[in-house]
Structure formats: C-alpha cells, structure tokens
Amino acid sequence: MGLALGHEKLRVYQRGLDYASWTHSTLAHIEQSAGVLDHWDRAAESIVENLANGNSRHAAADRNRYFDFAFGSALECAACLDICVCKKLITIDRQDEGKAALQQIVNMTIGLRKSRSSYVKEEREEYIAGQNDEIYFAHEGLDVYKIALKLIVWFDGFLDVTDLGASYATRLDKWTTSLVLNIAEGNGRFSEADPVRFLDIAHTSAMRVAACLDLLVARRQVKVHQIEDGKQILARIVPLLLGLRCYLDEQADQG
Numbered sequence: 001m002g003l004a005l006g007h008e009k010l011r012v013y014q015r016g017l018d019y020a021s022w023t024h025s026t027l028a029h030i031e032q033s034a035g036v037l038d039h040w041d042r043a044a045e046s047i048v049e050n051l052a053n054g055n056s057r058h059a060a061a062d063r064n065r066y067f068d069f070a071f072g073s074a075l076e077c078a079a080c081l082d083i084c085v086c087k088k089l090i091t092i093d094r095q096d097e098g099k100a101a102l103q104q105i106v107n108m109t110i111g112l113r114k115s116r117s118s119y120v121k122e123e124r125e126e127y128i129a130g131q132n133d134e135i136y137f138a139h140e141g142l143d144v145y146k147i148a149l150k151l152i153v154w155f156d157g158f159l160d161v162t163d164l165g166a167s168y169a170t171r172l173d174k175w176t177t178s179l180v181l182n183i184a185e186g187n188g189r190f191s192e193a194d195p196v197r198f199l200d201i202a203h204t205s206a207m208r209v210a211a212c213l214d215l216l217v218a219r220r221q222v223k224v225h226q227i228e229d230g231k232q233i234l235a236r237i238v239p240l241l242l243g244l245r246c247y248l249d250e251q252a253d254q255g
Helices: 011-028 035-055 060-086 092-114 143-161 166-187 193-218 224-254
Strands: none
Touching (some): 011 092, 035 060, 060 092, 060 143, 060 166, 143 166, 143 224
C-alpha cells in the first residue's frame, strides 16, 4: 500500500506502529487483570496518534505539543513495563525488549521536536543514560521512582494475604499505578509547568493510597500491622515528591 500521508514516511511513526503491535501481542498472553494493562495499551496507541498529529501541524508550537505527548506516552509505556515486571506479568527479557524499542522512539521523537526545516527529519538525540548503565530513561534513576515501584510490589503481596473486596482492590491498584506513571511521565516533559502538574497528580495518588489504607484499618477490614510496611514506603515517597516540587518551583523562580 502506498504512503498517502506525510507522517507515514516517518521512521519513528513506523517504529511506533511496530511497538503498538508488539504491545498488543504481549497483552494477549497476559491472563491476569490489572489497571496497568489498560494504561499500557492506551499509551502505546497514544504514541502513534500523537506522532501523526504532530507531523501534520505547521506551527512549531503545535508540532512540539503533540510530539511532547508522544514522548510522554513512550515514558508511560516504559513505566508500565516496570510495573508489569513488579507484578510478575512479564519477564525481564520482555521488559528489555520493549524498552529498547521505546528508547529508539524517544530519541527519534526528540529529533523531530528539534527539527524546524523538514517534516521528516529525525536526527538521533541522546536523551537516556544507556543500556550499559541498566537505565534506559532518566526517570529510572530517581529515588522516588524506585521507591514507588517498591510500593507496587508491597501492594501485590498485601492483596495476596487480605480480602479487601473488588472496590478497594481496584482503587488501590489504580492509585499505586498512577503514582508510578505520573512520576515517569512528568520527569520527561519539556514544559516547565508539566513536570509540576504530573508530580502533583503523583502526590495526590500517594495520599489517596495512604488514606485508603487508614480507612481499611478504621473499618476493621485489615489490622494495623498489615499496612505498616506500605505506610513506611509512602512515608519515604511523599517527602521526595515534595522535595522535587520545591526544586522545580525554585528553578522556575530563577528562570
């Protein structure tokens, strides 16, 4: 089939399609249910949609806005892979395979964002630390991100030994997942306002988890000792989020 639209000529767009297909195939082999799976599927599609949208715009600000969305969706996909490993939904080898593909998409998207002379210019840009350092993307080096992944692991173990009911289990799954994804996506945003907005969403998610755990104790559905480890992890996450927020505010004031 011939290429009818300009974005179809982009290598990064074709890589995005390949990644979306890879994601669909991977999800088809996961039998369990988890909120992260829907996030992952939608983020993979978002990469493709926003690359197409961005390339069709003439104004630089419009183009970059959509490319930023595609970039953020790629980081969200990478965080979804980390969460899926924590939940033992995929293997580490599968995680590495997906991140290697996303790494190429991210670098090529940054090349598009910096290009002003051509709709199909895709220079490679070095955004990430590199596979040899066991870090594909910058957010993976953040302490708050690493600790948030520990909360995912704790939560899955907590579910195994408690009977929360579908409502509480679904909400806690949603909020712990949101915490991780928003740290990842916010750290990669170019606009000064975006990282703060995503950190605020992550902070809200963390506090919702904390309050929900307290409610479970108050309603005598779990014992205090059953949530202690989770609360201790949250007690490490929240100050780090606030510290990052203060740092970004200071940077904005100095700018």
